[in-house]
Amino acid sequence: MDRDDADSTTPDRPRISDATLRQFTGYTxxxxxxxxxxxVNAVLxxxxxxxxxxxxxxxxGDNPGLSQSQLAQALAIERPNLVVIVDELEGRDLVSxxxxxxxxxxxxLQLTSEGARLLARATEAVRxxxxxxxxxxxxxxxxILVSALKKIEATDIRRS
Amino acid sequence: MDRDDADSTTPDRPRISDATLRQFTGYTxxxxxxxxxxxVNAVLxxxxxxxxxxxxxxxxGDNPGLSQSQLAQALAIERPNLVVIVDELEGRDLVSxxxxxxxxxxxxLQLTSEGARLLARATEAVRxxxxxxxxxxxxxxxxILVSALKKIEATDIRRS
DNA sequence: TACAATAATTATACATCATACCTATTAAAC
DNA sequence: GTTTAATAGGTATGATGTATAATTATTGTA
Structure with a gap:
């Protein structure tokens, strides 16, 4: 995935084609x-x-008082895996x-004041x-990008 | 009859909001x-x-004769992890x-005739x-969706 | 010839993610 | 009111994905 400026020192490095995959919007x-x-991971x-x-x-932050099950569903992760995430956030005094x-x-679940503060700072950085x-x-x-993505998201067949 | 859909049987299930995250195109x-x-995984x-x-x-298929290192780079995965993938494809006689x-x-690396056939069928299904x-x-x-995604892809800072 | 670099590989560690199972509490059935 | 089913949270565990270090064989270079 490094671009080739084909500088004279590098031996001939024939560009690898992904033409077959590029026909698919999903690949892009x-x-x-x-x-x-x-x-975003580097930022966070x-x-x-x-x-x-x-x-x-x-x-x-958007849903103070929600349950862990509701949070797991919103994050689309399994309940058992959420437990350790909440453990971590609670251990850092970001969530109660x-x-x-x-x-x-x-x-x-609720944000602590420190959690709210960290969320605000992180949100600014993500912005x-x-x-x-x-x-x-x-x-x-x-x-158009956002609306197209939302239409794609809405084609989901699953969802109980 | 009553306001909105709140049908009598379901307990009150206040919709979970993801408003904070929805401000971000990356989240969508x-x-x-x-x-x-x-x-696509279900299809494949x-x-x-x-x-x-x-x-x-x-x-x-697009780059017959390429090396495993080139393939790893194209797929953006590490060389050691590619080995087992090629092992699998070679074991199924799809790649030589x-x-x-x-x-x-x-x-x-090259597709076998069986590999080319399977690729063609799978590509049709993915289409x-x-x-x-x-x-x-x-x-x-x-x-516009595709061109916007490509512009986002091009903001990549990494790439040696 | 000696030394660095590359291709493929092995081994390994770690994060992610899903499943099965358990306890407690609540709701429903009888 | 007792039994039974369902739900919330949690533990343990296995599968998978992914990254790093180190090894061997080969090539290129000082």
Whole structure:
């Protein structure tokens, strides 16, 4: 994946073609998303966060008091795997597990004040990352990009 | 009769909001790509292929005689991990490792006739999958989608 | 000839992700 | 009211994906 400026020192390196795959929008989506993912992970690393943990903070922030099951569904990850994520966030005092009086099985998740502060800072950094990533797009292109992606997302057959 | 759909049987299930994340195009990319990936994997499973193994076949088909290192780079995976993939494809007689007389370190990869046949059939199936996924988009939307994704891909900072 | 670099490989460690199973609590059935 | 089913959270575990270090064979270079 390194571009070839075919400088004189390098031996002949015939460009590898991905023509067959490039006919597929899905392939281009994957290539583009790989770039986004690498960049956003680098950004979040400065806050000690990964994509999942940042997303978890954002969802909890938008839905204070939600249960772990609801959070798992929103993040599209399995319940057992969510436990360790919440463990981590709780251990760092970013999220609190509060008992619910009406149903003592469930926890109500909430951001701590430190969690809210970290989320705000990280969100600002992600916004700058987004601006970098989409700097080549004008407003109309980005609007169509987003709406097209949403239409693709809506073709999902699964979903209980 | 009553307000909205809140039908009497279901307990109150307040919709979970992902408003904070939805401000990011990258998040919508991930959600859309998850749908694409699930669908294409289901399609490829019928051929005993995964996304990597299908992509490997396609790249080898487009670049007969390329080396494993070149293939690894094209697929953006590490060399050691590619070995087992080629092992698998070679074991199924879809790809051949041919020795190169001018450089006895490298293998020249090629599709076998069976590999070419399977690639052609799988590609047809993936094409049908793509049609399903993008059926809600008109030609202009899809063109802008692809060009926007390519611009995002081109913002990649890495690449030696 | 000695030394560095490359291609393929092996071994390994780690993160991710899914499944099966368990406890407690609640809701439903009888 | 007791039994039964369903749900929330959790533990343990296995499969898979992915990255790194080190090894062998070969090639290129000082």
């Amino acid at each position: 989506m994957k290539r583009a998303f790989n770039v986004v993912q690498a960049d 690393e400065e806050f000690g966060l990964r994509m999942v943990t940042y997303s978890a903070l954002a969802i909890v 597990r509060d008992r619910v009086p009406t149903d003592r099985r469930t926890y109500a 700058r990352h987004e601006a970098r990533i989409t700097e080549g797009l004008n407003a109309e292109e980005e609007a | 990319m991930k959600r859309a790509f998850n749908v694409v990936q699930a669908d 499973e019928e051929f005993g292929l995964r996304m990597v193994t299908y992509s490997a076949l396609a790249i080898v 490792r041919d020795r190169v007389p001018t450089d006895r370190r490298t293998y020249a 049908r999958h793509e049609a399903r996924i993008t059926e809600g988009l008109n030609a202009e939307e899809e063109a």
